[in-house]
Amino acid sequence: xxxxxxxxxxxxxxRDVNVFYGEKQAIKNVSIDVDNDHVTAFIGPxxxxxxxxxxxxxRMNDTVASARVEGEITLDGENIYNPSMDVVQLRxxxxxxxxxPNPFPKSIYDNIVYGxxxxxxxxxxxxxxIIVESSLRRAGLWEEVKDRLKDSGTALSGGQQQRLxxxxxxxxxxxxxxxxxxxxxxxxxxxxxxxxxxxxxxxxYAIVIVTHNMQQAARxxxxxxFFHLGTLVEYGVTSEIFTNPREDRTxxxxxxxxx
Amino acid sequence: MSGxxxxxxxxxxxxxAWLSARAKAARLMYSGGNASPPREGAPRPRSALHxxxxxxxxxxxxxxxxxxxxxxxxxANIMPGLVTEKVLQDPAAMALPADPFTRSAILGEARSIAQxxxxxxxxxxxxxxxxxxxxxxxxxxIGGAIIALLLAFTGxxxxxxxxxxxxxxxxxxxxxxxxxxxxxxxxxIVTTVGIVASLLWESIRFFTHVNPIxxxxxxxxxxxxxxxxxxxxxxxxxxxxxxxTIFIGAIIAMIVAIPLGLMSAIYxxxxxxxxxxxxxxxxxxxxxxxxxxxxxxxxxxxxxPAMRDFAVWIGIPGASSESALxxxxxxxxxxxxxxxxxxxxxxxxxxxxxxxxxxxxxxTTSETIRxxxxxxxxxxxxxxVLLAVSRAIGETMIVVMAAxxxxxLTLNPFASVTTVTTQIVQLLTGDQEFDSAKTxxxxxxxxxxxxxxxxxxxxxxxxxxxxxxxxx
Numbered sequence: 074x075x076x077x078x079x080x081x082x083x084x085x086x087x088r089d090v091n092v093f094y095g096e097k098q099a100i101k102n103v104s105i106d107v108d109n110d111h112v113t114a115f116i117g118p119x120x121x122x123x124x125x126x127x128x129x130x131x132r133m134n135d136t137v138a139s140a141r142v143e144g145e146i147t148l149d150g151e152n153i154y155n156p157s158m159d160v161v162q163l164r165x166x167x168x169x170x171x172x173x174p175n176p177f178p179k180s181i182y183d184n185i186v187y188g189x190x191x192x193x194x195x196x197x198x199x200x201x202x203i204i205v206e207s208s209l210r211r212a213g214l215w216e217e218v219k220d221r222l223k224d225s226g227t228a229l230s231g232g233q234q235q236r237l238x239x240x241x242x243x244x245x246x247x248x249x250x251x252x253x254x255x256x257x258x259x260x261x262x263x264x265x266x267x268x269x270x271x272x273x274x275x276x277x278y279a280i281v282i283v284t285h286n287m288q289q290a291a292r293x294x295x296x297x298x299f300f301h302l303g304t305l306v307e308y309g310v311t312s313e314i315f316t317n318p319r320e321d322r323t324x325x326x327x328x329x330x331x332x
Numbered sequence: 333m334s335g336x337x338x339x340x341x342x343x344x345x346x347x348x349a350w351l352s353a354r355a356k357a358a359r360l361m362y363s364g365g366n367a368s369p370p371r372e373g374a375p376r377p378r379s380a381l382h383x384x385x386x387x388x389x390x391x392x393x394x395x396x397x398x399x400x401x402x403x404x405x406x407x408a409n410i411m412p413g414l415v416t417e418k419v420l421q422d423p424a425a426m427a428l429p430a431d432p433f434t435r436s437a438i439l440g441e442a443r444s445i446a447q448x449x450x451x452x453x454x455x456x457x458x459x460x461x462x463x464x465x466x467x468x469x470x471x472x473x474i475g476g477a478i479i480a481l482l483l484a485f486t487g488x489x490x491x492x493x494x495x496x497x498x499x500x501x502x503x504x505x506x507x508x509x510x511x512x513x514x515x516x517x518x519x520x521i522v523t524t525v526g527i528v529a530s531l532l533w534e535s536i537r538f539f540t541h542v543n544p545i546x547x548x549x550x551x552x553x554x555x556x557x558x559x560x561x562x563x564x565x566x567x568x569x570x571x572x573x574x575x576x577t578i579f580i581g582a583i584i585a586m587i588v589a590i591p592l593g594l595m596s597a598i599y600x601x602x603x604x605x606x607x608x609x610x611x612x613x614x615x616x617x618x619x620x621x622x623x624x625x626x627x628x629x630x631x632x633x634x635x636x637p638a639m640r641d642f643a644v645w646i647g648i649p650g651a652s653s654e655s656a657l658x659x660x661x662x663x664x665x666x667x668x669x670x671x672x673x674x675x676x677x678x679x680x681x682x683x684x685x686x687x688x689x690x691x692x693x694x695x696t697t698s699e700t701i702r703x704x705x706x707x708x709x710x711x712x713x714x715x716x717v718l719l720a721v722s723r724a725i726g727e728t729m730i731v732v733m734a735a736x737x738x739x740x741l742t743l744n745p746f747a748s749v750t751t752v753t754t755q756i757v758q759l760l761t762g763d764q765e766f767d768s769a770k771t772x773x774x775x776x777x778x779x780x781x782x783x784x785x786x787x788x789x790x791x792x793x794x795x796x797x798x799x800x801x802x803x804x
Contacts, residue, residue: 134690136604164694171692175685187703188693224542245693274404 074269082150082251084279085130085167090144092134099125103144103305105298107249112271112280114285114294114311118326121282122303124172126312127251130281131167132160148249165192168242172254174234176226176241183216184226184237185209188245204244212240213270232263237271250274252282256289268293287327291315299323309323335408339401342484345396349488354389354497357381383502391501394508395491400484407469407476415468420681422464427457452635524610534775535709541769542568547776553739553750555759555770564650570780572739577781580660580735581724585746588664590717593671600672601679602701603777613676619655620669623694628733629660635736638678642747650759654736660745663730667720674716678796728753731765 083106092100100122107113107130115123132153135141146153153163166187176184185205186195195201203223215237218229225238235255242250244281252271256264271280271293284290290297291311298308299322307314307323310315318324361379381388416439419425428435434455444450446469453459495501539547550569557567563721596616600609636658643651682705690700708714737758738750759774 128638131692133688136691138687161694161696169692171685171688173685175683175689176687177686177704187690189701191693191695191699213576241689241693 079217081106082109084149086145086147087126087129088145090126090129090146092129092143093124093141094137095139099303100129101257101303103300104304105308107279107281108296109279110276111274112293113296113298114290115281115283115298115300116285116290116326117300117306119285121300123298124253125157125233126284126300127246127253127281129302130249130251131164131169133169135160146284147148156282165245166247167249167251170235170238170242170250170252170255173258174206174228174231174238176234176237178225180223180277181209181229182222182224184241185244186239192245193286208240208244209237210235211274213266213273214240216240230263231260232266235259235263235267239267239274243274247278249279250283252280252285254285264289287315299326302327335404335473335476336684338402338404338480342397342400342404342480345400345481345488346393349396349492350389350393353392353492354385355390356384356492356495357385360495361687373743380497382500385503387501387505388495388499389504390505392491392495393490394505395487398508399487403483404480411472411476415465418463418468418471419461422461422468424460424464427460434461437762455548458652463528464790475793492729495652502552528782531775531779534772535779538769538776541772541774542796544547547773548780551741553755555755555773568682568769570752570777572741572749572753573755573777574780575741576656576739577725577751579749579752580656580663580731580751581727582721584657584660585664585667586659586717586721587722589671590721591665592664592712593668593720594675596668596672597675597679601676602697602705608706616669616672619666621665622729624666624729625733627662627666628724628729631658631730637661639746648744648746650742650744651746652738654734654748655746656735656749657745662734663724663727666727666730667724670720670723671716675709675713675715678712678716680710681712710799715796716743716794718788718795722788722792724750726753726781727783732757752781756781 078159085107087103088104090100090103091098103113103122103126115127117186128134129142129146130153133309134142142154148163148166151158153167159162161305167275170264177187179187185208189195189201189204195204206215206219209218214233216222218237226234229237235258239250256267268289271289274280282290282293285297294311296309297311299313299314299318301308302321307318309319314323316325318327324330361381372554374458419439419442420428428438438453439461441450441453441455442465443460445453445462446465453462546566547568547570549571550566551571552566552569553572556565567638600613600616604612623717632654637657639655639658639661640651640653643655652765687700687781688709690704691697695703695782731751731754735751735754738748738749739749739755740748742749756774756777759777
């Protein structure tokens with residue numbers, strides 16, 4: 074992978090995206106490019122649409138009956154809302170980690186192999202064992218759980234559960250990982266571990282993280298997008314957004330004037 | 333004076349007491365140098381009362397009404413006895429015959445005339461007793477009314493004098509309310525205990541005739557032969573009935589109800605559009621309210637002959653028009669809404685985040701259902717199925733109409749089998765004397781049924797409870 078090719082072609086692009094819940098418009102004319110080797114943070118006050126927009130990137134809004142998406146979102150140049158795009162394939166390529174850790178009520182091992190099994194990524198038990206070890210290692214959880222892979226995933230602590238969910242997402246070798254406020258249910262130590270993990274995963278996967286914690290956005294991301302009232306106010310290099318925002322609204326939010 | 337009028341009077345007194353006690357307490361509210369209500373703009377003084385005036389009202393009102401009403405309800409029960417006693421001491425009663433049956437018949441007639449519910453007596457001797465009866469009744473009802481009113485006044489006076497600013501009327505009233513709630517919740521339990529006690533009592537009487545071991549493990553059931561005087565030995569082996577009950581209620585019915593109920597729950601929770609769900613779910617739940625006798629007709633008149641013809645057509649021997657299969661199938665259909673609604677509840681209580689997590693991994697809806705939702709909902713579903721089994725084996729009407737009476741120990745679903753509930757009906761509707769072994773066997777069967785369904789319910793509720801704890 075060369076620097077020029079990846080920076081020339083954004084991993085995902087959104088053009089004039091509008092999202093409606095019934096009559097209510099949640100996202101207005103958002104256009105954004107998501108880079109391959111950067112962590113992109115979406116920040117903004119509660120209800121600004123950042124999570125809604127994140128969920129359009131792997132079509133999780135399809136599960137909401139009243140939601141309607143307009144505009145174009147591409148993954149490697151292919152429109153993901155095309156009828157020819159299989160949503161199962163899409164979600165295998167664009168993984169997601171949720172706000173609250175949601176391991177399945179199965180063993181740690183079965184949580185990790187869930188995706189590889191449904192996508193037929195492993196031919197044998199040995200393959201699955203390899204996937205489990207490598208995914209848990211990359212999720213920074215292997216040393217803590219290697220002796221109790223048969224224990225239930227729900228018996229882990231909150232931070233461990235969230236890393237298990239990240240490992241579960243990694244296990245299908247996605248190209249993009251979407252994280253929807255992944256640390257909001259965790260204590261500061263668990264949060265630090267997740268942030269460290271995000272650093273390690275950068276470059277291997279395109280990562281988009283929604284957060285309402287601005288220090289977190291500053292710490293983990295290289296690109297930041299500020300959303301307000303369903304619109305994308307400002308998008309740029311994280312250090313510039315935080316030190317020298319172009320828009321007054323961004324500045325007010327970052328300095329804590331509102332939100 | 334009629335009892336009804338007294339009750340109304342006592343309640344009226346209670347209301348008056350409530351109002352006056354509240355007024356008295358309200359006057360105490362701003363006492364202590366501040367007898368008048370606060371003026372506009374002035375800081376509101378703290379109320380000197382511990383409890384709000386209405387609590388004082390309730391306190392006094394309850395003291396007026398409750399003792400008097402309790403007395404009246406006791407009085408209404410013992411008054412007839414007292415009246416009869418008094419009538420019998422009357423000189424006119426000396427002429428009554430000694431035979432207790434004639435005696436009570438004449439007294440009964442005299443009472444009817446005295447109360448105006450009969451015009452003339454069949455037995456002329458009753459006419460002499462009408463006047464003493466009337467007098468006695470008058471005496472005791474007036475007496476009762478006076479005692480009730482005295483109680484009301486005494487209670488009211490006692491409570492009224494206790495109203496002071498620092499009197500804790502609220503705590504007292506709340507304790508009475510709590511007692512009322514406790515009594516309400518105990519009534520169902522006490523009734524159940526009474527039912528169990530009577531079942532146990534009659535069962536013990538049965539087991540003095542028949543050895544419990546023979547009853548629980550014997551394989552020959554022919555209470556009719558015992559009733560005809562061939563002896564109780566080997567006539568009350570209940571195993572064929574237990575088998576029939578399990579075969580129909582726990583095996584055939586569940587083979588129908590579990591898959592269909594589960595699948596309908598999956599459709600309703602995962603695939604149905606909200607509009608379809610809004611229609612289908614209530615309809616399914618209405619089916620649960622169809623009287624079982626209607627299912628019984630359907631089983632006996634439609635399904636059973638069809639099953640027999642089918643069995644004859646494929647050449648199964650021993651096909652009966654009252655087959656286990658007919659009863660079991662219809663019972664299964666009856667149980668579907670039950671299983672479906674329990675499964676529906678447990679599937680919808682699996683957190684949405686679990687479903688999202690699976691879908692976000694690229695799982696299809698059906699993969700999500702099979703691999704995440706059903707396993708997560710399984711304990712709840714199992715609990716629901718156990719409750720359904722316990723309902724099915726206690727179900728009576730369908731099996732009475734469709735399952736037949738022959739106590740066969742057979743695996744052939746087209747043969748006739750009988751169940752515990754069917755036999756209970758048969759045993760109790762015969763013309764046997766009540767304390768014969770044949771009639772008493774019904775209670776022993778009822779006891780077994782009660783114990784089994786109780787155990788099933790306990791296990792099911794435990795399973796459901798543990799499952800609930802996992803997500804809350």
